[in-house]
Amino acid sequence: MASLVFHAFLFSLQFDAPGLGLPGLNLPWQTRHAQLDLVLVTPTPEASPTASKTAKEPLPERRVRAERRKKKRAPPAPPVPPNVAVAPEVAPAPVAPAPVVAAAAPQISAAVTPPPEKVEPPKPDATEETKKAAQEQEDRRQQALALERELARQKAAERATAEAARERQKQEAERVAREAEATRLAKEAENRRLAAEAETRRLAAEAEARRLAAETEARRIAEEQVRHELLRKEAERQDFVRREAARIEAERQEAQRQEAQRMAREAEERRRAQEAEDRRLAQEAEQRRAAEEQARQETARKEAQRQESIRQAREADERRQAQEAEERRLAAEAETRRVAEEQARLEAQRREAERQEVARQEAARRAREAEERRQAREAEERRLAAEAEAARRVAEAEAARKAAEAEARRVADAEAARKAAEAEARRVAEEQARQQALQQAREAEDRRLAAETEARRVEQERARQQAATAERQRAEEARQKQASQSAPPPSSGQRRRTLIGRADQDEQLLIFAEVWRRYVNQRASFDLLDRAKNGAAYLNPWVTVSLRPDGQVENITFDRSSGVPEIDAAVRQVIMMLAPYNRFPRELAAEYDIIEVPAVWSFNRAVRLFWGGG
Numbered sequence: 001m002a003s004l005v006f007h008a009f010l011f012s013l014q015f016d017a018p019g020l021g022l023p024g025l026n027l028p029w030q031t032r033h034a035q036l037d038l039v040l041v042t043p044t045p046e047a048s049p050t051a052s053k054t055a056k057e058p059l060p061e062r063r064v065r066a067e068r069r070k071k072k073r074a075p076p077a078p079p080v081p082p083n084v085a086v087a088p089e090v091a092p093a094p095v096a097p098a099p100v101v102a103a104a105a106p107q108i109s110a111a112v113t114p115p116p117e118k119v120e121p122p123k124p125d126a127t128e129e130t131k132k133a134a135q136e137q138e139d140r141r142q143q144a145l146a147l148e149r150e151l152a153r154q155k156a157a158e159r160a161t162a163e164a165a166r167e168r169q170k171q172e173a174e175r176v177a178r179e180a181e182a183t184r185l186a187k188e189a190e191n192r193r194l195a196a197e198a199e200t201r202r203l204a205a206e207a208e209a210r211r212l213a214a215e216t217e218a219r220r221i222a223e224e225q226v227r228h229e230l231l232r233k234e235a236e237r238q239d240f241v242r243r244e245a246a247r248i249e250a251e252r253q254e255a256q257r258q259e260a261q262r263m264a265r266e267a268e269e270r271r272r273a274q275e276a277e278d279r280r281l282a283q284e285a286e287q288r289r290a291a292e293e294q295a296r297q298e299t300a301r302k303e304a305q306r307q308e309s310i311r312q313a314r315e316a317d318e319r320r321q322a323q324e325a326e327e328r329r330l331a332a333e334a335e336t337r338r339v340a341e342e343q344a345r346l347e348a349q350r351r352e353a354e355r356q357e358v359a360r361q362e363a364a365r366r367a368r369e370a371e372e373r374r375q376a377r378e379a380e381e382r383r384l385a386a387e388a389e390a391a392r393r394v395a396e397a398e399a400a401r402k403a404a405e406a407e408a409r410r411v412a413d414a415e416a417a418r419k420a421a422e423a424e425a426r427r428v429a430e431e432q433a434r435q436q437a438l439q440q441a442r443e444a445e446d447r448r449l450a451a452e453t454e455a456r457r458v459e460q461e462r463a464r465q466q467a468a469t470a471e472r473q474r475a476e477e478a479r480q481k482q483a484s485q486s487a488p489p490p491s492s493g494q495r496r497r498t499l500i501g502r503a504d505q506d507e508q509l510l511i512f513a514e515v516w517r518r519y520v521n522q523r524a525s526f527d528l529l530d531r532a533k534n535g536a537a538y539l540n541p542w543v544t545v546s547l548r549p550d551g552q553v554e555n556i557t558f559d560r561s562s563g564v565p566e567i568d569a570a571v572r573q574v575i576m577m578l579a580p581y582n583r584f585p586r587e588l589a590a591e592y593d594i595i596e597v598p599a600v601w602s603f604n605r606a607v608r609l610f611w612g613g614g
Contacts (some may be wrong), residue, residue, distance in 0.1 A: 003181055004178070004181055005070075007174075007177055007178075007181065011170075011174055033413075067431045068293055074348060096606075102126075108405075121440050123442070134309065136149075202399060221486060223343070227339065227342075230339050230460070231339070233456065234332075234335060234336065234339065234456075237452060237456070238332055241328055244445075244448075245325060245328070248321070248441075248445075249321075252317075252321065255434075256314070257436075262430075263310070266376075266423075266427075270303070274296070277292075277296075277416065278296075278413070281293075284409070288402075288409070291398075295395075295398070298391070299420075302387075302391065302587060304386075306384075306427070309380065309384065313377075316373070317438070320373075325368075325443075332357060333344050334359075337454070338351075338352060338355065342460075346505070349502055349503045350503045351504055352503075353501050353502045353503040353611070356502065356610075356611070360600075360610050363541070364602075367604060370442075374439075377435065381431070381432070382427070385428065385597075388424050388428075391422055392417065392420075392424075395413075395417045395420075397415055398413075399413040399414055403586075443467050443605075469508075490566060493592045493595050494544075494593040494595070495591065495592045495594070496592065496594045496595075496596060497509065497591070497592040497594070497595050497596070498512045498595075498596040498598070499595070499596065499597050499598065499611075501598075501611040508585060508588055509588060509595065512582075512588060512595070513583070513584060513595075513597050515582060516547075516581055516582065516611045517597075517611075519578070519581065519582070519607075520574075520575075520578060520599075520607070520609055521607060521608060521609055524574050524578065524607035525574055525577070525607075526606055526607050528570050528573065528574060529570050529571065529574065529603040530603065531570075531572065531608065532564070532566040532567045532569070532570035533564070533567060533603075534566065536564050536566075537563070537565050538562040538564045538567050539560065539561070539562050539563050540560040540562070540572055540600050540601060540602045541558055541560060541561055541562040541567065541568060541600070541601050542558070542560035542598065542599075543556065543557070543558055543559070543571060543575070543598070543599060543600075543601055544556075544557040544559055544596050544597065544598040544599075544603075545575055545596070545597050545599075546595070546596045547581060547584075547588045547594070547595050547597065548593070548594065548595050549579035549584040549588075549593065550583055551579070551581040551582055551583050551584075552579055552580050553575060553576060553581075554594055556572055556576075558574055558599065571601055574607075598611075599611060
């Protein structure tokens with residue numbers, strides 16, 4: 001504003017006006033000024049040949065040049081004929097010729113009309129030639145005056161054009177100056193506004209950076225606490241596993257020692273009995289000795305077979321225990337790696353899903369191998385029992401045949417067969433009791449490990465959910481903001497969403513499916529599924545359950561059948577019996593109409609659902 005006032009004052013100054021040249025109340029172009037220059041020329045007329053006696057009088061001729069100059073800031077004035085008085089036509093005076101006098105009148109501020117010169121009237125005796133000369137002189141003077149007027153008019157028009165051009169240039173310069181000043185002020189205001197906006201953005205960015213840093217630090221502290229807690233629990237679990245392994249190993253060694261002592265006692269008793277029997281048999285006939293020797297050899301062979309089976313069972317048990325120790329070690333290492341890899345969430349989820357799938361397959365494989373070993377043991381026990389029964393029957397038949405030969409020998413043989421049968425029965429009973437105790441110990445160990453694994457998984461799931469809550473809230477805010485900016489186009493049909501296991505990126509959907517899986521694990525009827533098995537060979541079915549927002553079942557799809565229609569029907573019946581399930585959360589109900597949850601159903605000793613499709 002100050003610059004505009006200064007420029008307006010500068011342009012209003014007058015440098016050639018009278019006074020101080022300061023601006024007043026009158027506008028500069030209201031006062032008009034003119035400048036007039038007068039030049040008086042008196043020509044010398046030629047002497048007439050007839051008037052030689054009379055002195056020649058000069059005829060004055062005035063030549064007027066009028067120029068009007070306009071001062072600075074004055075608009076062009078219209079051309080005005082010069083106010084110059086021309087002397088009337090007079091006869092030349094009879095005086096001596098005078099030289100031409102050129103007098104320049106001083107510059108004046110207004111039009112001046114000089115008084116005409118007094119010319120003596122011609123004498124009455126002027127000749128005709130004098131009149132002609134005077135007439136010619138008057139004609140030349142009139143032509144000179146007309147020429148002067150034309151020149152004055154042209155010069156006035158040129159000055160007016162130049163003045164108008166100067167005025168336009170000055171106005172254009174003033175306009176350019178005003179526009180430049182306005183542009184400069186606008187640029188300064190824009191620069192100040194941009195600087196204020198930049199400062200505001202910088203402060204907002206700093207505040208956002210501080211908030212994000214605080215949130216990051218809080219998440220890091222929470223994750224560090226969770227990691228320390230997991231490490232502490234892992235250390236406690238490993239210590240418990242070591243103590244439990246040491247206890248089991250001590251119990252196994254004690255059982256082996258007792259079993260070795262029992263077997264030594266039994267061998268000693270059998271040795272003594274065999275020696276007594278040998279001494280008794282030595283007193284009998286040679287023909288009976290051969291038969292008894294054959295029977296003894298058969299008994300020794302059976303005993304060697306029994307000892308071999310015991311040794312194989314012991315070796316199998318040792319291999320199983322070594323394998324279990326190796327599996328526990330591998331499980332501990334896998335758990336340590338999983339805790340270390342938890343920081344990279346997306347990659348950890350994928351690896352966790354792969355590890356769980358491998359572990360599930362390995363567990364299924366171990367279960368199948370254990371089942372096969374159990375069936376093999378039962379088959380071996382049935383075979384041994386059958387062989388013992390066959391041997392007993394052969395011995396009884398042989399004893400009956402021998403009873404015909406001698407009553408005393410029959411009684412002795414029957415007594416020996418009875419004792420052998422009782423010993424074999426005791427051995428079989430003890431072996432069955434030992435196998436049952438080992439089976440119960442394995443089942444207890446499996447239940448304990450499963451409980452520990454489930455507890456660790458629950459703790460890890462809770463920590464992961466807490467860590468993901470903030471991220472999910474930010475994602476929800478961003479999704480709501482994006483939805484408010486541009487509403488999604490309406491989709492045709494139902495909005496379906498299929499869970500892809502633990503690797504699924506939707507945390508809310510994963511939590512909902514996990515709650516549904518635990519509910520089925522706790523409430524599903526195992527008896528119904530166990531009756532449907534009926535001893536038939538089957539596969540663990542892979543079932544996808546489609547749920548509606550109200551918790552009702554929309555569809556049940558068997559991606560992989562169990563191979564037994566009764567088991568498939570029982571699974572379908574269990575799913576429908578537990579309906580309706582929990583309703584969808586508000587966020588899921590707003591996004592999906594149908595949620596499909598695939599899972600692998602296992603019901604060996606209890607109903608367990610494992611994630612499928614991921």
